[in-house]
Amino acid sequence: MDVIPGVSKGSDRPKWSKLNSILKSGDEVVSYRLDRFGRSAVDVISNIKDLMKRDIKVSILSPKMSFDKEDYFSQFLLTLFSGLSEMERNITKERQKAGIAARREAKKKHPELLLSRRPLSYAVRKNCYGLYLSGLSVFEIRQQVKKNHDLPKKPGRQTVYDIINEFKLTEKQKEDVLNNLH
Known part of the structure:
Protein backbone atom coordinates (compact mmCIF):
# COMPACT_ATOMS: atom_id res chain seq x y z
CA MET A 1 0.00 0.00 0.00
CA LYS A 107 24.27 16.43 23.75
CA LYS A 108 23.70 19.48 25.97
CA LYS A 109 25.38 17.78 28.94
CA HIS A 110 28.13 16.06 26.93
CA PRO A 111 29.29 18.14 23.94
CA GLU A 112 31.59 15.33 22.80
CA LEU A 113 28.44 13.61 21.54
CA LEU A 114 28.33 16.30 18.86
CA LEU A 115 31.30 14.60 17.26
CA SER A 116 30.53 11.88 14.77
CA ARG A 117 29.74 8.48 16.30
CA ARG A 118 31.28 6.63 13.39
CA PRO A 119 35.06 6.88 13.22
CA LEU A 120 35.66 8.62 9.90
CA SER A 121 38.89 10.29 8.90
CA TYR A 122 39.20 14.07 9.02
CA ALA A 123 39.30 14.15 5.19
CA VAL A 124 35.98 12.29 4.95
CA ARG A 125 34.37 14.52 7.59
CA LYS A 126 35.70 17.66 5.89
CA ASN A 127 34.35 16.42 2.55
CA CYS A 128 30.91 15.89 4.17
CA TYR A 129 30.88 19.46 5.43
CA GLY A 130 32.08 20.83 2.09
CA LEU A 131 29.28 19.01 0.28
CA TYR A 132 26.83 20.40 2.84
CA LEU A 133 28.09 23.95 2.16
CA SER A 134 27.70 23.35 -1.59
CA GLY A 135 23.98 22.83 -1.02
CA LEU A 136 23.61 19.08 -1.36
CA SER A 137 20.96 17.26 0.66
CA VAL A 138 21.99 14.82 3.38
CA PHE A 139 20.89 11.94 1.13
CA GLU A 140 23.14 13.23 -1.68
CA ILE A 141 26.03 13.84 0.73
CA ARG A 142 25.85 10.24 1.96
CA GLN A 143 25.97 8.89 -1.61
CA GLN A 144 28.75 11.23 -2.72
CA VAL A 145 30.96 10.54 0.33
CA LYS A 146 30.65 6.77 -0.16
CA LYS A 147 31.65 7.18 -3.80
CA ASN A 148 34.44 9.75 -3.21
CA HIS A 149 36.15 7.79 -0.44
CA ASP A 150 35.37 4.23 -1.58
CA LEU A 151 33.62 3.42 1.70
CA PRO A 152 31.97 0.00 2.17
CA LYS A 153 28.66 1.71 2.96
CA LYS A 154 27.19 5.19 3.16
CA PRO A 155 27.63 7.06 6.43
CA GLY A 156 24.42 7.15 8.45
CA ARG A 157 22.07 10.11 8.31
CA GLN A 158 22.73 10.99 11.95
CA THR A 159 26.48 10.68 11.36
CA VAL A 160 26.27 13.29 8.58
CA TYR A 161 24.23 15.61 10.81
CA ASP A 162 26.78 15.12 13.61
CA ILE A 163 29.63 15.98 11.23
CA ILE A 164 27.83 19.14 10.08
CA ASN A 165 27.30 20.17 13.71
CA GLU A 166 30.93 19.34 14.51
CA PHE A 167 32.19 21.74 11.83
CA LYS A 168 29.73 24.42 12.90
CA LEU A 169 31.43 24.59 16.30
CA THR A 170 33.91 27.39 16.80
CA GLU A 171 37.59 26.50 17.19
CA LYS A 172 37.43 27.17 20.95
CA GLN A 173 34.45 24.84 21.34
CA LYS A 174 36.26 22.16 19.32
CA GLU A 175 39.31 22.42 21.58
CA ASP A 176 37.10 22.08 24.66
CA VAL A 177 35.34 19.06 23.21
CA LEU A 178 38.58 17.34 22.21
CA ASN A 179 40.17 18.08 25.61
CA ASN A 180 37.20 16.54 27.37
CA LEU A 181 37.65 13.35 25.33
CA HIS A 182 41.09 12.63 26.83
Whole structure:
Protein backbone atom coordinates (compact mmCIF):
# COMPACT_ATOMS: atom_id res chain seq x y z
CA MET A 1 0.00 0.00 0.00
CA ASP A 2 1.29 3.50 0.88
CA VAL A 3 4.21 4.54 2.97
CA ILE A 4 3.06 8.06 3.77
CA PRO A 5 4.01 8.82 7.38
CA GLY A 6 1.52 10.22 9.84
CA VAL A 7 -2.21 10.07 9.99
CA SER A 8 -3.88 10.71 6.65
CA LYS A 9 -7.20 10.24 4.95
CA GLY A 10 -7.61 7.86 2.03
CA SER A 11 -7.77 10.79 -0.39
CA ASP A 12 -4.26 11.80 0.75
CA ARG A 13 -2.96 8.35 -0.12
CA PRO A 14 -2.71 8.15 -3.93
CA LYS A 15 -1.82 4.44 -4.13
CA TRP A 16 -4.71 3.51 -1.84
CA SER A 17 -7.06 5.63 -3.96
CA LYS A 18 -5.80 3.99 -7.15
CA LEU A 19 -6.18 0.48 -5.70
CA ASN A 20 -9.63 1.32 -4.36
CA SER A 21 -10.76 2.60 -7.78
CA ILE A 22 -9.83 -0.58 -9.68
CA LEU A 23 -11.30 -3.07 -7.20
CA LYS A 24 -14.60 -4.68 -8.13
CA SER A 25 -17.02 -7.13 -6.55
CA GLY A 26 -15.46 -10.58 -6.04
CA ASP A 27 -11.85 -9.29 -5.86
CA GLU A 28 -9.59 -9.99 -2.90
CA VAL A 29 -7.13 -7.60 -1.25
CA VAL A 30 -4.20 -9.28 0.48
CA SER A 31 -2.02 -7.29 2.86
CA TYR A 32 0.87 -8.31 5.05
CA ARG A 33 -0.42 -6.34 8.07
CA LEU A 34 -3.75 -4.92 9.11
CA ASP A 35 -2.33 -1.44 9.78
CA ARG A 36 -1.69 -0.92 6.04
CA PHE A 37 -5.41 -0.19 5.61
CA GLY A 38 -5.27 3.05 7.60
CA ARG A 39 -3.42 5.17 10.11
CA SER A 40 -5.90 4.76 12.96
CA ALA A 41 -8.31 2.09 14.16
CA VAL A 42 -11.22 4.13 12.77
CA ASP A 43 -9.53 4.39 9.33
CA VAL A 44 -8.75 0.67 9.23
CA ILE A 45 -12.27 -0.39 10.22
CA SER A 46 -13.87 2.14 7.86
CA ASN A 47 -11.72 1.13 4.87
CA ILE A 48 -12.19 -2.62 5.40
CA LYS A 49 -15.95 -2.29 5.97
CA ASP A 50 -16.18 -0.23 2.79
CA LEU A 51 -14.42 -3.05 0.91
CA MET A 52 -16.69 -5.68 2.47
CA LYS A 53 -19.82 -3.67 1.49
CA ARG A 54 -18.57 -3.81 -2.09
CA ASP A 55 -18.20 -7.61 -1.75
CA ILE A 56 -14.38 -7.47 -1.79
CA LYS A 57 -12.63 -10.04 0.39
CA VAL A 58 -9.83 -8.81 2.68
CA SER A 59 -7.03 -11.14 3.79
CA ILE A 60 -4.21 -10.36 6.22
CA LEU A 61 -1.03 -12.45 6.28
CA SER A 62 0.32 -11.46 9.70
CA PRO A 63 -1.57 -12.56 11.78
CA LYS A 64 -3.31 -14.83 9.26
CA MET A 65 -6.99 -13.81 9.00
CA SER A 66 -9.59 -12.81 6.48
CA PHE A 67 -12.66 -10.63 6.75
CA ASP A 68 -16.06 -11.37 5.39
CA LYS A 69 -19.21 -9.26 5.81
CA GLU A 70 -21.15 -12.36 6.89
CA ASP A 71 -18.79 -13.42 9.69
CA TYR A 72 -19.44 -11.55 12.97
CA PHE A 73 -16.41 -13.05 14.69
CA SER A 74 -14.02 -11.72 12.02
CA GLN A 75 -15.64 -8.29 12.41
CA PHE A 76 -14.97 -8.48 16.15
CA LEU A 77 -11.33 -9.42 15.44
CA LEU A 78 -11.09 -6.53 12.99
CA THR A 79 -12.12 -4.09 15.70
CA LEU A 80 -9.81 -5.67 18.28
CA PHE A 81 -6.70 -5.87 16.07
CA SER A 82 -7.28 -2.38 14.62
CA GLY A 83 -7.25 -0.97 18.15
CA LEU A 84 -4.10 -2.92 18.99
CA SER A 85 -2.38 -1.68 15.81
CA GLU A 86 -3.19 1.92 16.66
CA MET A 87 -1.97 1.46 20.23
CA GLU A 88 1.29 -0.09 18.95
CA ARG A 89 1.79 2.84 16.56
CA ASN A 90 1.20 5.38 19.34
CA ILE A 91 3.62 3.61 21.69
CA THR A 92 6.28 3.54 18.94
CA LYS A 93 5.86 7.29 18.27
CA GLU A 94 6.04 8.00 22.00
CA ARG A 95 9.28 6.01 22.36
CA GLN A 96 10.76 7.71 19.32
CA LYS A 97 10.01 11.17 20.74
CA ALA A 98 11.50 10.16 24.10
CA GLY A 99 14.65 8.86 22.40
CA ILE A 100 15.11 12.04 20.38
CA ALA A 101 14.59 14.19 23.49
CA ALA A 102 17.07 12.06 25.48
CA ARG A 103 19.71 12.41 22.74
CA ARG A 104 19.25 16.20 22.63
CA GLU A 105 19.54 16.41 26.40
CA ALA A 106 22.65 14.20 26.38
CA LYS A 107 24.27 16.43 23.75
CA LYS A 108 23.70 19.48 25.97
CA LYS A 109 25.38 17.78 28.94
CA HIS A 110 28.13 16.06 26.93
CA PRO A 111 29.29 18.14 23.94
CA GLU A 112 31.59 15.33 22.80
CA LEU A 113 28.44 13.61 21.54
CA LEU A 114 28.33 16.30 18.86
CA LEU A 115 31.30 14.60 17.26
CA SER A 116 30.53 11.88 14.77
CA ARG A 117 29.74 8.48 16.30
CA ARG A 118 31.28 6.63 13.39
CA PRO A 119 35.06 6.88 13.22
CA LEU A 120 35.66 8.62 9.90
CA SER A 121 38.89 10.29 8.90
CA TYR A 122 39.20 14.07 9.02
CA ALA A 123 39.30 14.15 5.19
CA VAL A 124 35.98 12.29 4.95
CA ARG A 125 34.37 14.52 7.59
CA LYS A 126 35.70 17.66 5.89
CA ASN A 127 34.35 16.42 2.55
CA CYS A 128 30.91 15.89 4.17
CA TYR A 129 30.88 19.46 5.43
CA GLY A 130 32.08 20.83 2.09
CA LEU A 131 29.28 19.01 0.28
CA TYR A 132 26.83 20.40 2.84
CA LEU A 133 28.09 23.95 2.16
CA SER A 134 27.70 23.35 -1.59
CA GLY A 135 23.98 22.83 -1.02
CA LEU A 136 23.61 19.08 -1.36
CA SER A 137 20.96 17.26 0.66
CA VAL A 138 21.99 14.82 3.38
CA PHE A 139 20.89 11.94 1.13
CA GLU A 140 23.14 13.23 -1.68
CA ILE A 141 26.03 13.84 0.73
CA ARG A 142 25.85 10.24 1.96
CA GLN A 143 25.97 8.89 -1.61
CA GLN A 144 28.75 11.23 -2.72
CA VAL A 145 30.96 10.54 0.33
CA LYS A 146 30.65 6.77 -0.16
CA LYS A 147 31.65 7.18 -3.80
CA ASN A 148 34.44 9.75 -3.21
CA HIS A 149 36.15 7.79 -0.44
CA ASP A 150 35.37 4.23 -1.58
CA LEU A 151 33.62 3.42 1.70
CA PRO A 152 31.97 0.00 2.17
CA LYS A 153 28.66 1.71 2.96
CA LYS A 154 27.19 5.19 3.16
CA PRO A 155 27.63 7.06 6.43
CA GLY A 156 24.42 7.15 8.45
CA ARG A 157 22.07 10.11 8.31
CA GLN A 158 22.73 10.99 11.95
CA THR A 159 26.48 10.68 11.36
CA VAL A 160 26.27 13.29 8.58
CA TYR A 161 24.23 15.61 10.81
CA ASP A 162 26.78 15.12 13.61
CA ILE A 163 29.63 15.98 11.23
CA ILE A 164 27.83 19.14 10.08
CA ASN A 165 27.30 20.17 13.71
CA GLU A 166 30.93 19.34 14.51
CA PHE A 167 32.19 21.74 11.83
CA LYS A 168 29.73 24.42 12.90
CA LEU A 169 31.43 24.59 16.30
CA THR A 170 33.91 27.39 16.80
CA GLU A 171 37.59 26.50 17.19
CA LYS A 172 37.43 27.17 20.95
CA GLN A 173 34.45 24.84 21.34
CA LYS A 174 36.26 22.16 19.32
CA GLU A 175 39.31 22.42 21.58
CA ASP A 176 37.10 22.08 24.66
CA VAL A 177 35.34 19.06 23.21
CA LEU A 178 38.58 17.34 22.21
CA ASN A 179 40.17 18.08 25.61
CA ASN A 180 37.20 16.54 27.37
CA LEU A 181 37.65 13.35 25.33
CA HIS A 182 41.09 12.63 26.83
